[in-house]
Amino acid sequence: EIVLTQSPATLxxxxxxxxxxxxxxxxxxxxxxxxxxxxxxQAPRLLIYDASNxxxxxxxxxxxxxxxxxxxxxxxxxxxxxxxVYYCQQRSNWxxxxxxxxxxxx
Amino acid sequence: xxxxxxxGGGVVQPGGSLRLACTASGFTFRSYGMHWVRQxxxxxxxxxxxxxxxxxxxxYADSVKGRFTISRDNSKTTVYLQMNRLTTGDTAVYFCAKDxxxxxxxxxxxxxxxxxxxxxxx
Numbered sequence: 166e167i168v169l170t171q172s173p174a175t176l177x178x179x180x181x182x183x184x185x186x187x188x189x190x191x192x193x194x195x196x197x198x199x200x201x202x203x204x205x206x207q208a209p210r211l212l213i214y215d216a217s218n219x220x221x222x223x224x225x226x227x228x229x230x231x232x233x234x235x236x237x238x239x240x241x242x243x244x245x246x247x248x249x250v251y252y253c254q255q256r257s258n259w260x261x262x263x264x265x266x267x268x269x270x271x
Numbered sequence: 272x273x274x275x276x277x278x279g280g281g282v283v284q285p286g287g288s289l290r291l292a293c294t295a296s297g298f299t300f301r302s303y304g305m306h307w308v309r310q311x312x313x314x315x316x317x318x319x320x321x322x323x324x325x326x327x328x329x330x331y332a333d334s335v336k337g338r339f340t341i342s343r344d345n346s347k348t349t350v351y352l353q354m355n356r357l358t359t360g361d362t363a364v365y366f367c368a369k370d371x372x373x374x375x376x377x378x379x380x381x382x383x384x385x386x387x388x389x390x391x392x393x
Binding site: 214 | 275306308315316317318321330331332333366368371377378379380381382383384385386
């Protein structure tokens with residue numbers, strides 16, 4: 166099973182700042198990585214797929230990078246609506262796995 | 272637009288069974304794989320199961336293998352999760368999600384439902 170380790174667990178930032186979230190895979194997953202945003206009581210929302218491609222309707226403030234085992238999600242100019250939990254997820258191997266999440270808080 | 276709506280959640284005793292359903296609309300259901308993902312209280316997301324677009328292939332997380340069965344009825348645009356021998360560790364909100372790949376998989380999970388709560392308790 167591929168283990169995804171996200172860091173930090175919590176990121177405390179102010180509106181207008183930039184958030185940099187990390188996801189490390191235990192094995193090479195090429196670029197088969199997605200990022201999701203999840204707010205309490207809501208459905209998770211796909212942000213990025215295949216490491217760097219924004220999903221439909223996702224603003225350019227969200228960007229993803231990386232390949233192999235190290236990946237980054239960057240959120241520029243944080244707005245109030247961006248404070249949430251973010252998960253990475255790999256589709257390179259079964260079973261699919263998620264990282265433990267990074268909470269971006271004010 | 273894509274809409275996924277889960278149903279069938281509730282409270283069940285340990286050792287019991289429950290069947291979740293997820294009804295889909297807004298896309299060609301028979302052409303896409305479907306997933307179930309869960310979130311236990313205070314925990315992160317955990318992938319549970321996948322069924323291919325034609326229903327002929329399924330994959331499961333080790334934690335549910337042999338107890339849960341994913342299936343689909345393309346005529347009803349519905350995916351199911353039959354959960355047997357439930358334990359307190361299965362308590363979670365269960366989300367269904369659409370796979371992003373057309374007749375291939377797995378891809379990213381591009382649309383999700385709001386979730387259905389399952390509580391296993393005596």
